[in-house]
Every structure is written in C-alpha cells, then in structure tokens.
Amino acid sequence: MTNVLVCIKRVPDSSGEVLLTADAQAVDARFVGFTVSAHESCAVELAVRIAAAGGGAATVLALGPAEAVEQLRAALGVGCSAAVLVEADPVGFGPADVAREIAAVVAAHQAAGRTYDLILLGNDAADTGDFQVGIRLAYELGRPVVNGINTVEVADGAAIARGAGADGGVETYRVPLPAVATVLEGGVEPRYPTITGRMKAKKITVEVVEPRPEPAGSGRVLLTLPPAQPSSVEVLGEGTGAVPGVVDLLRTLGVIR
Amino acid sequence: MILVFVETDGSGATEASLETVTFARDLATRESGDGGGPVHAVVVGALPDGTVDQLGAYGVTEVHHATGEAFSAYGGAVWAAAIQAAHLATAAVAVTATGSPRGNEVLAHFAARLGVAMAANVVGCPTPFAVAQPFAVSRQVFGGAVLEEMRLDDRPAVFSVAGHAVEGAPSTSTTTATLREFTPEVAEADLVARVVSTEPGEPDRSGSLRSARVVVGAGRGAGSADGFDGVVELAGLLDGSLGVSRVVTSLGWRPHHEQVGQTGSRISPELYIPCGISGAIQHWAGCASSKTILAINTDADAPMVTRATYAVIGDMHEVVPAINEEIRRRRG
Numbered sequence: 001m002t003n004v005l006v007c008i009k010r011v012p013d014s015s016g017e018v019l020l021t022a023d024a025q026a027v028d029a030r031f032v033g034f035t036v037s038a039h040e041s042c043a044v045e046l047a048v049r050i051a052a053a054g055g056g057a058a059t060v061l062a063l064g065p066a067e068a069v070e071q072l073r074a075a076l077g078v079g080c081s082a083a084v085l086v087e088a089d090p091v092g093f094g095p096a097d098v099a100r101e102i103a104a105v106v107a108a109h110q111a112a113g114r115t116y117d118l119i120l121l122g123n124d125a126a127d128t129g130d131f132q133v134g135i136r137l138a139y140e141l142g143r144p145v146v147n148g149i150n151t152v153e154v155a156d157g158a159a160i161a162r163g164a165g166a167d168g169g170v171e172t173y174r175v176p177l178p179a180v181a182t183v184l185e186g187g188v189e190p191r192y193p194t195i196t197g198r199m200k201a202k203k204i205t206v207e208v209v210e211p212r213p214e215p216a217g218s219g220r221v222l223l224t225l226p227p228a229q230p231s232s233v234e235v236l237g238e239g240t241g242a243v244p245g246v247v248d249l250l251r252t253l254g255v256i257r
Numbered sequence: 258m259i260l261v262f263v264e265t266d267g268s269g270a271t272e273a274s275l276e277t278v279t280f281a282r283d284l285a286t287r288e289s290g291d292g293g294g295p296v297h298a299v300v301v302g303a304l305p306d307g308t309v310d311q312l313g314a315y316g317v318t319e320v321h322h323a324t325g326e327a328f329s330a331y332g333g334a335v336w337a338a339a340i341q342a343a344h345l346a347t348a349a350v351a352v353t354a355t356g357s358p359r360g361n362e363v364l365a366h367f368a369a370r371l372g373v374a375m376a377a378n379v380v381g382c383p384t385p386f387a388v389a390q391p392f393a394v395s396r397q398v399f400g401g402a403v404l405e406e407m408r409l410d411d412r413p414a415v416f417s418v419a420g421h422a423v424e425g426a427p428s429t430s431t432t433t434a435t436l437r438e439f440t441p442e443v444a445e446a447d448l449v450a451r452v453v454s455t456e457p458g459e460p461d462r463s464g465s466l467r468s469a470r471v472v473v474g475a476g477r478g479a480g481s482a483d484g485f486d487g488v489v490e491l492a493g494l495l496d497g498s499l500g501v502s503r504v505v506t507s508l509g510w511r512p513h514h515e516q517v518g519q520t521g522s523r524i525s526p527e528l529y530i531p532c533g534i535s536g537a538i539q540h541w542a543g544c545a546s547s548k549t550i551l552a553i554n555t556d557a558d559a560p561m562v563t564r565a566t567y568a569v570i571g572d573m574h575e576v577v578p579a580i581n582e583e584i585r586r587r588r589g
Contacts, residue, residue, distance in 0.1 A: 015537050018402045027403065038503075038520050094374065124361075124377070126519075128405075129398050131356075131377040131417075132365035135333065139369040144450040147333055147362045164514075166264070166359055171331070171452045179450075185520045186506075186513035219374055221393060221406040231563040233552075239571040240579040246551070246569060247583045253549060255471050255495050255528055256584060 002054030002154045002177070005116040006047035007061045007102055007134075008040040008075060009090070010068040011127040024222040026091055027127065036071050039122035041190040042150075043183040047120050048079035048191075050154055057081045059116070061105060063098050064090050069206055076201035077193030083206045093211070094218035095128070099136035101211050106141060108209075117177040118159055123148045123184045128218070134182035145180040146173040150187025162187070258294040259285055259386075260349035260413075261317070262340055262363055265300060269308045273355040275315055275425035277418040280379075281353055282316040282428060287385040294350070297321060298434075299343040301336045302328045309436045316428030318435070321346070325440040331359070332451030335443050337366030342441035344371075349413055350388045356417040364417050373411035378419040380404070388412065400519035401542040420523055421546040466515065471497030472526045474517060474544070475505060478533015478554065478573050482510040487577035488532055494584050500524060500544075502534045518543035532573035536561025553577065 012018075012029030019028040044060065051058035060075040062068045063086040072083040086101045093101070106116060119141075121134040138145030146152075149163035159179045165171040193201070236245040250256045259281045263274040270278070281296045298312050299321040309320045323339035340363060344352055352367060354360035356378040368375035378397040383406065386392055391410060397419050398405045409416060466472065473492040479485055485499070492499045500517035501510075517524055519539040529547035534540060536552075536559055544550070552565035553573050562568045569576055 012399075014399045014402050015539060018399060018538065020403070027399065096369075096372075096374070123358075127399055129377055129396075129400070130375075131361040132368065132375055135362070135365040136369045142446075144446070145333070146450050147365075148358050164358075165331075165452070165455055166357070167266070170456045172454045172456075173450055174453050175450045186516075189509075219376070219408040219410070221408055223398070224404045224406070226401075226404055229564065233563055233565050233568050235557070235568050235570060236551075237569060239569075240575055242569040242571065243576065243579045243583050246576075246580050247587060249551065249567060250495070250528075250584070253528055255497075256588075 001056040002050055002117045003056040003115060004047040004051050004058045005061060005106065005119045006040075006043050006058060006075070006080065007119070007121045008036045008044065008071055009062060009122070009125045009127070010034050010064045010071045011037060011125060014126070018225065020223050020225060024224065025220065026223070034067070034070070036074075037122050037124075037126035038185040039124065039183050042185050042188050043120040043122055044075045044078060044080065045188045045190040046152055046183060049188070050118065050152070052079070054154055056117070059084065061086070061102060063088055063093060063101055063211070072206055073201050074193065076204050077197045078191050079197065081204070083204060084209060085206050086209045086211050088211045091220070092217060093215045095130040095132045096136055097215035097217070098133050099140050102133075102137050103140035104212070105209060115178070118152070118154065119143075119178075119180045120152070121180070121182045123182045134180055138180040141178075141180070143178050143180050144175045145182070146175060147182045148184045149173070149181055150184055152181050152183075258347055258349045259296050259351045259353065260340070260344060260347055261296060261298050262352070262354035262360060263298045263300050263312065264355065264357065264359060265303055265305055265308060267305065269305050269311045271355070271357075272425060273357055273360075273420050276421065276423055277353060277355040277360075278312065278315045278317060279425045280418045280423045281351075283423065284351075284382060284386050295319075297343075297347055297349065299323065299340055301339045302331070309434050313432045313434035314427045315425070316430070316432050318432055320434050320436050322436060322438050323441060324438055327443045327448060330451045330453070332448065333362045333366045334447040334450060336363045337370060338443045338447045339441050340367045341370055342439065344413060346439070351386065351414040351416070353415070354417050356419045361417050364415055368415045371413070371415075373413065373415055374409060376407050376409050376416040379416045380419050380422040386414070400539050401545070402538040421525060466498045466500055466517070466522045467524055469498035469524065469526050471495045471528045472500045472517070472524050472530070472547070473497055474500045474502065474529060474531035474534050475573070476502035476531065476534030476540075477504045479505065479510065480574070484574065485511065487574065487581065490581050491530070491577055494581060495528075497526070502537075502540050531561050531565075532577055534561050535559045536564060
C-alpha cells in the first residue's frame with residue numbers, strides 16, 4: 001500500500017494581463033481568477049495513479065487562504081481522498097516556512113498513524129518561482145528527494161522516477177521510500193473530474209490547520225512590472241503578398257542561401 | 258569571494274554558466290560596496306579540456322574541481338555536498354549558479370543544508386554587494402511577467418542567475434585560473450538519490466530545440482493536429498526545429514517536448530518564426546531571448562506581433578506554404 005501526499009498552491013491565473021495590488025506586495029487577481037500550476041496538476045494525477053495502483057490513499061495539501069479550499073476540492077474531485085489546508089496568507093511565508101509547515105503536518109499525521117510513503121510537489125510554484133520548497137521539505141523530514149521528474153512509479157518499496165536530463169536524454173532515479181519528488185509538466189495528462197467525483201469531493205471535510213506564528217518570511221520588498229517595451233515591429237505585408245519580402249529577409253539573416 | 262557553480266557540457270562551461278560568471282564578475286567589480294572579492298568557480302564531475310583556461314578568460318581566478326566516484330552520476334544532494342565543501346574551503350560570501358534546472362536544484366540543496374535563503378532567477382542587483390550590508394536582488398516571478406525585489410540578508414548570499422539576464426563576455430583584464438582538485442567526503446545519505454541510468458534522447462527532443470539556430474513556432478492558429486505540415490516543412494527547409502505553444506500540447510496536437518515557454522523549453526535562436534501564436538506571457542518567457550522574431554499572425558494587435566522584429570499579417574495556412582514554395586523556387 002502506498003500513501004501519497006501531494007502539495008499544491010492556489011495562484012493567480014497570470015496567462016493574461018498582470019496587475020499588481022496597490023501595496024505592490026501581490027498580483028491583483030480580482031479579475032483573473034485562481035488556478036494551480038500545470039506542474040502541480042500533473043503531480044496530483046501521479047499521486048492519484050500511485051495511490052490507486054498500490055491500494056493506498058492520496059491526500060492533498062495547500063498552504064493558503066480559506067479560498068484555497070477551491071483548489072483542494074478540485075484535487076478531491078479527481079481522486080484524492082483527504083485534504084489539508086494550512087490556513088495562512090502565503091505572502092508572509094517564504095519557501096523555508098512553507099517546507100516547515102508541510103513537515104509539521106506530516107509529523108502530526110504520522111503521530112496519529114497516517115504515514116506518507118511519497119510526497120509530491122510541483123517543481124516550482126507558478127507565482128513565486130522559488131524552486132526549493134520540495135528540497136527544503138526533504139531536508140526537514142530527512143528523506144531523499146528527486147527533482148524535476150515527469151513520471152514516478154512505486155515498485156518493491158522504491159520510487160522509480162524519470163525526467164529529462166541536461167542533455168535532452170531521459171534520466172532514471174530509484175530511491176527507497178519514504179521519499180519526496182518534485183514534478184514537471186509533461187509526463188502525464190491530468191484527468192478531468194467526473195460528476196460523481198465532484199459529488200464525492202463535496203462531502204469530504206477539509207482538515208484546517210493553523211500555521212505556527214511568526215514565519216521568517218520571503219524577503220520580498222516589493223513587486224514591479226517590467227517596463228513595457230514600445231513596439232518596433234516592421235510589418236512586411238499582408239497575406240501571401242508579403243512572401244517575397246519574407247524570403248529576402250531569410251536570405252539577409254543568413255538562414256537560407 | 259563569490260563562488261559560481263559552473264555546469265559543463267561536452268566542450269566546456271555551458272553558455273548559461275558563462276553568463277553567470279559574467280554576472281558575478283560584474284558584481285565583484287562594482288565601484289561601491291566591497292564587491293565580495295574575486296570570482297571562483299566550482300565544477301563537479303566532468304571537467305572538459307580547456308575549461309580552466311576558458312573560465313580564466315572570463316575572470317575566474319580559481320577553479321575548484323570536485324572529483325571522485327561519488328560525483329560520477331548526477332545527484333542534487335551529493336553535488337551540493339561538493340559545493341558545500343568548496344564553500345567551506347573558500348569562505349565565499351556569495352554562492353551562485355545559473356537558473357537552469359540543475360543550477361536551481363543544486364543551489365536549493367546547498368541553501369537547505371546551510372539553512373540560508375535562496376533567490377531563484379535573479380536578473381539584477383539594485384544595490385552593490387557588500388559583505389556586511391543589506392543586499393537586494395531583482396528576480397523573475399510569475400514566469401517573468403513580474404519582477405520581485407527581494408532582500409537576501411543571509412551570508413553566504415545564495416542566488417541563481419536567470420538565463421540571458423546578462424550576455425556572457427570575457428574579462429577585459431587577463432586572468433589565469435588555477436585548478437584545485439579536491440575530493441570531498443560525502444555522507445551515505447547524500448548518495449541515495451542519484452541518476453541510475455540515462456537513455457539518450459530521441460533526435461528531435463527538446464535538447465535540440467533549446468540549441469536550435471532557427472525555430473519555427475506554431476500555436477492555436479494551426480487549427481488542428483493536421484495543421485502542422487506547413488510549419489514542419491518550413492522548419493526542415495531552414496534546418497531548424499519546431500516549437501509549439503502550450504495550448505497545442507494541452508490539446509494533444511503535438512508532444513510536450515516541443516513546447517516553448519515557462520513550463521516547456523526556453524529557446525534562444527538567431528531567428529524565431531512564431532505562426533498563429535498570440536504570445537501569452539508564459540510563451541514569451543520561453544522565447545524572449547530570440548535574436549530576431551518574425552511573427553505570422555492574422556491579428557496585427559496580438560502581443561507576439563507587437564513584440565516581434567518583423568511581422569506578416571495573414572493566415573499561417575496561406576502564408577507558410579507560400580514561403581516554402583518561394584524558398585524551393587529560388588533554390589531551383
């Protein structure tokens with residue numbers, strides 16, 4: 001039996017225009033809505049598959065405001081069977097703080113008889129882009145960690161994880177459980193929730209945990225938007241009429257002879 | 258002293274690592290502040306011939322090379338143990354690496370082991386570096402859509418440098434780097450999570466996309482999984498690679514390893530030709546360092562068009578086959 005904990009984060013959807021709050025401490029998401037990163041959607045999918053294959057359970061965790069229950073419910077809707085919310089304003093929490101909070105939940109659950117063989121996180125959060133929570137969590141727990149993996153399976157008490165290497169090849173890791181792994185998008189296709197999945201998710205009580213007081217913080221001073229670059233585009237023409245000009249340009253740039 | 262974790266490929270230090278060395282050297286030689294002193298490099302595992310001289314030309318005074326069986330295969334923890342040993346030996350006040358997957362991973366391990374903060378993907382430093390002064394960095398968040406000014410009060414200051422934050426440039430003063438080989442002792446626990454096997458990538462995987470001189474891109478404008486014939490042919494005619502936007506892989510039209518953007522490959526070709534790509538910020542994050550961009554799009558106001566160097570306003574399904582035809586015609 002393999003029990004999996006998967007950690008997600010409620011983040012503003014920044015695929016469109018990005019606005020900042022008046023105090024320049026956060027992105028103003030009032031008009032764009034919230035989501036989780038693509039990496040984490042894949043981590044949830046992997047967690048659900050591993051739990052199902054090994055007859056275990058997948059638990060989803062988020063550190064965020066009360067509204068993050070929305071993202072937790074989405075994960076419950078695709079097959080996680082329990083959810084934990086560490087209720088806090090994430091702006092005040094640096095990556096080391098978040099790792100400590102997750103580790104505290106893992107320790108509390110372990111004391112109550114619920115252990116996690118594998119903990120999955122996204123490789124990096126879509127908003128803060130710190131690239132370190134999973135690794136810091138592994139050190140907090142004294143477990144091995146593999147980073148930036150696309151797929152992970154469990155066999156004979158070990159996690160077999162695969163990801164892209166620096167030279168474009170596929171690298172395989174084999175680490176004994178319990179372990180931590182951070183996931184990059186691309187290895188699995190996240191499933192959509194079914195109607196029955198959603199109905200089930202509504203009935204599950206989300207465990208709400210209070211964080212410890214006085215986090216160290218992230219060091220954030222303020223956010224700024226990069227200066228808008230004035231457009232200097234040279235339009236070569238419309239439709240196929242532009243084609244001779246395009247091929248001339250390709251020759252000038254030296255990409256064709 | 259600033260210590261740079263330098264990654265190598267078959268021929269020497271990677272381009273991105275040379276950028277980071279340049280960034281560190283600029284920081285070290287700023288007029289105000291104490292700059293942190295000379296720049297040292299640490300290399301773990303393979304050290305191709307000529308790398309020490311190459312790093313010397315970029316202003317590195319000493320190259321610390323971690324050797325030994327423990328480093329024959331990659332592992333984040335064990336490589337960080339080597340950085341930690343080099344840090345201990347040099348008492349570096351700042352430790353940095355390029356913001357590559359491996360650079361960020363090794364630095365995160367290093368920072369966790371020391372219990373200090375780490376800033377990922379730094380693009381600049383508003384204040385000069387000084388050992389005993391507050392230090393702030395400016396870094397990319399939200400996939401590059403937003404910049405964060407972040408205080409980095411811990412020492413060593415640990416930060417990765419975003420790709421293309423600066424252009425790599427050799428030092429104007431001549432430096433000869435000395436090589437110092439060392440074999441740090443490593444704990445058993447640090448050897449647990451190492452690569453056990455590597456399969457070579459398929460010929461057209463993301464590795465070649467990242468290093469391609471020409472990339473032809475396609476987005477939602479392709480229309481369906483059958484809409485890529487023209488761009489695939491153009492990529493072939495230009496001896497380039499095909500790159501696609503996220504929507505294309507999400508819809509299952511093309512495989513994920515062709516994706517360009519925040520959660521795909523970051524490319525820096527001489528020429529990028531995005532066709533039918535509107536240019537969401539996540540895509541821009543992956544292609545912003547293209548030298549020249551030629552956008553082909555029906556919408557003259559699409560961000561990809563307004564940010565491009567050149568543009569053709571039109572349907573990729575008409576324009577791209579006509580370009581292919583014209584290239585073939587001129588070649589005779």
